[in-house]
Amino acid sequence: MAPITNGRILFNSIPSGYPEPGKTTIYDTSQTIDIDNAPLNGGVLVKTLVLSVDPYMRGRMRAPEVKSYAPAFILGEPTNGHGVGVVLRSELQGFKKGDHIYGRFAHQEYCILKSTDDIQVIENTHNLPWSAYIGVAGMPGQTAYMAWKEYSKAKKGEIVFVSAGAGPVGSLVAQLAKLDGLKVIASAGSPEKVKFMKDIGVDVAFNYKTENTAEILAKEGPVDVYWDNVGGPTLDAALEAAAVNARFIMCGTISGYNGEPAINKNIHQIFAKSLTLSGFLVGRLIPKYRTEFYDTVPGLVASGEIRYSEDVTKGLNKLGEALLSVQKGSNRGKAVVWVADE
């Protein structure tokens, strides 16, 4: 077969506020690939099926000299992130044609991967859709599951508050908390998200844009566990409403990703209420919980005990729009970019 276009998303400029599709990232069609003959040099040729778009990616759109927990995207190079693809050819031990793999891919239609560090073959025992493996059964699900197990110290009858409770992380946290017998309060930013939270069993689901978080927590709390996806004023409200000895699981601060950093003024509550705040990055928990996670979550999803929602964007060329949507919170579920059928 003749070489075909290998569409790519390139990091084109560093945004100061929200990322701008077509400027921050551009869709590039200048590269071709001969999928039958391109040399693999011991690697594996993968056709990308679905790509994950996640809030943390905003932090990678920065100048390389600024240090942070995830490496900066490189200007002029493809962006990258988690995805699922299918193996077309392989010279890599443990990977064969037809295998579906989950891992960290460049944002392009075809990739040649040479290291097994960031990829794994999916054993799809429960026959889930492939996109589940970048959501509830992928990095966001791992984030929720592993940190809930590690840090929540949840006891039946306690009260948890989850911000961004309709997202792939927050919605799994809410459902794990329900399974553990907690009362769940959760916030999100649209009526559709509030409806989804109610559908998955959240006891007190509210729209933080139209209701007052502090008032709801004062009425429905005090909060024994707070899962923070957003930072800023929501974190301050949770600090105010915290029970003595509450646990705060610090997962992200999206309220501060696209402009000035989030500001907090209730930090004194940490000592006043003997709170414990645990920050974490999921990569550091994976070695401890990987087996337990894959033994547990896909089965709960297959049985319907755990539910998830997706917002699918069709076409790699629209990935920039999906990135922006996640930063603005206008997505309606886990942001998935559908790149190709098999």
Next chain:
Amino acid sequence: MAPITNGRILFNSIPSGYPEPGKTTIYDTSQTIDIDNAPLNGGVLVKTLVLSVDPYMRGRMRAPEVKSYAPAFILGEPTNGHGVGVVLRSELQGFKKGDHIYGRFAHQEYCILKSTDDIQVIENTHNLPWSAYIGVAGMPGQTAYMAWKEYSKAKKGEIVFVSAGAGPVGSLVAQLAKLDGLKVIASAGSPEKVKFMKDIGVDVAFNYKTENTAEILAKEGPVDVYWDNVGGPTLDAALEAAAVNARFIMCGTISGYNGEPAINKNIHQIFAKSLTLSGFLVGRLIPKYRTEFYDTVPGLVASGEIRYSEDVTKGLNKLGEALLSVQKGSNRGKAVVWVADE
């Protein structure tokens, strides 16, 4: 003996900024006591010798309807806090004339105490000055010792940063950290305090008013353990300079006690660096560590391995000035009000 004046400090008005001696608190001489005949009703009559003045007291100068971790002072009633006194008469089991007791006293020259909940007889095995029992061997020392043992997870060769490192809490933390083999960075707000910190073995002692905390931490860090007595910009600098997996011990936020609450803008570092922030109140650690503390700290003080400094104010009538001095940081050591000789 005829009744004598029982001088008292009364809580007179709620301050909006710094407390004002003579307005926030007043010295009152309208009450008398007959120390030979006043009925004890099963209690113990104590003559106050020394009283402790501590930063947290500012939080008690508030309206009673505002909830917080320590009860509000009551307008028109004496303020109170830790002190050491000598028993003049006793009808209380376990307390006899001549015993020296440590506990929570009303700020007055003589008290009749009826409950043993808040008082204990001092077994002064090491013959320390009585004032040590409201400082390095009292509540501030317990705060430092117990939380350092509980939360620091300190390992030899690590780096700790201590704010308010010349105070009774911070200076003991610094010395415990040196005994554990850590490199100690500590800040305070005057040349005299910097000199004291150097004298007790702090490796990098600096004046945060004349030097740039962030620059010093960038050069001398990264910080594995941060002991926060102040909050605000110093906490933000420590968040910026934290090592991955650092432990933050949240003891107080004096930068926000006397006006607007302290503001923070680096809270995102908690998840980015997998930090753990542990807030605590010493009262919740005392049951676990009380015996170990009294078995350890007075001996280390007596042997000179642990040093402390005091700023003694003479006369109960000057307690308001001592309160203000602690809030402003113009005290030169543990603030002690000397009320009377025995």
